[in-house]
Amino acid sequence: GESVGLHLPTLSVQEGDNSIINCAYSNSASDYFIWYKQESGKGPQFIIDIRSNMDKRQGQRVTVLLNKTVKHLSLQIAATQPGDSAVYFCADPAGYQKVTFGTGTKLQVIP
Amino acid sequence: DTAVSQTPKYLVTQMGNDKSIKCEQNLGHDTMYWYKQDSKKFLKIMFSYNNKELIINETVPNRFSPKSPDKAHLNLHINSLELGDSAVYFCASSHRGARNEKLFFGSGTQLSVL
Numbered sequence: 001g002e003s004v005g006l007h008l009p010t011l012s013v014q015e016g017d018n019s020i021i022n023c024a025y026s027n028s029a030s031d032y033f034i035w036y037k038q039e040s041g042k043g044p045q046f047i048i049d050i051r052s053n054m055d056k057r058q059g060q061r062v063t064v065l066l067n068k069t070v071k072h073l074s075l076q077i078a079a080t081q082p083g084d085s086a087v088y089f090c091a092d093p094a095g096y097q098k099v100t101f102g103t104g105t106k107l108q109v110i111p
Numbered sequence: 112d113t114a115v116s117q118t119p120k121y122l123v124t125q126m127g128n129d130k131s132i133k134c135e136q137n138l139g140h141d142t143m144y145w146y147k148q149d150s151k152k153f154l155k156i157m158f159s160y161n162n163k164e165l166i167i168n169e170t171v172p173n174r175f176s177p178k179s180p181d182k183a184h185l186n187l188h189i190n191s192l193e194l195g196d197s198a199v200y201f202c203a204s205s206h207r208g209a210r211n212e213k214l215f216f217g218s219g220t221q222l223s224v225l
Contacts, residue, residue, distance in 0.1 A: 034213060036214075043203070044214070049213070087152050093213075093214075099214060103152070
């Protein structure tokens with residue numbers, strides 16, 4: 001079936017370095033993606049989204065890249081900080097009222 | 112002010128018991144959801160309600176019964192709890208429940224069935 005998956009379950013990054021979290025999707029019809037951040041003991045929180053008519057979208061210290069050819073997207077975090085430590089999910093909200101979440105990548109920031 | 116609030120935060124109970132989790136949102140959203148997150152952090156939708164009407168029921172055992180008294184509240188009652196029900200349950204809401212909607216999540220209820 002259709003799925004949204006991540007390549008790496010855990011990513012360790014030195015504080016101040018850039019982080020890249022990857023996500024692969026299989027539904028060719030998907031035209032909108034959302035990245036969520038889930039801190040320990042909290043619910044997922046919206047970070048940034050991107051529509052399929054874009055290749056790149058930038059936020060504050062975060063950038064999402066979308067490659068529709070290989071059905072891949074990535075979340076880049078610049079100058080990673082301890083507060084960035086969390087589990088990151090890519091999500092495909094293409095289904096009516098039904099969002100498909102990827103398996104999540106845990107980002108550990110090393111001080 | 113908390114946008115989506117759910118209680119309790121932690122719930123520890125014995126197998127076979129019945130328990131409820133409550134959820135309220137003050138965002139004025141029309142659609143509310145229950146998600147289950149397992150120990151590997153996988154998030155799976157259980158139910159979706161739009162204006163108090165059940166829209167999605169994702170093959171959840173009928174021991175789970177959601178109830179929406181109004182569009183700002185969606186409670187989850189679980190009968191005859193089983194060990195496999197142990198997980199974190201998240202309530203969420205969105206504006207219309209249409210495609211391409213952001214979800215707003217509560218902080219979760221960690222259910223431990225002993």
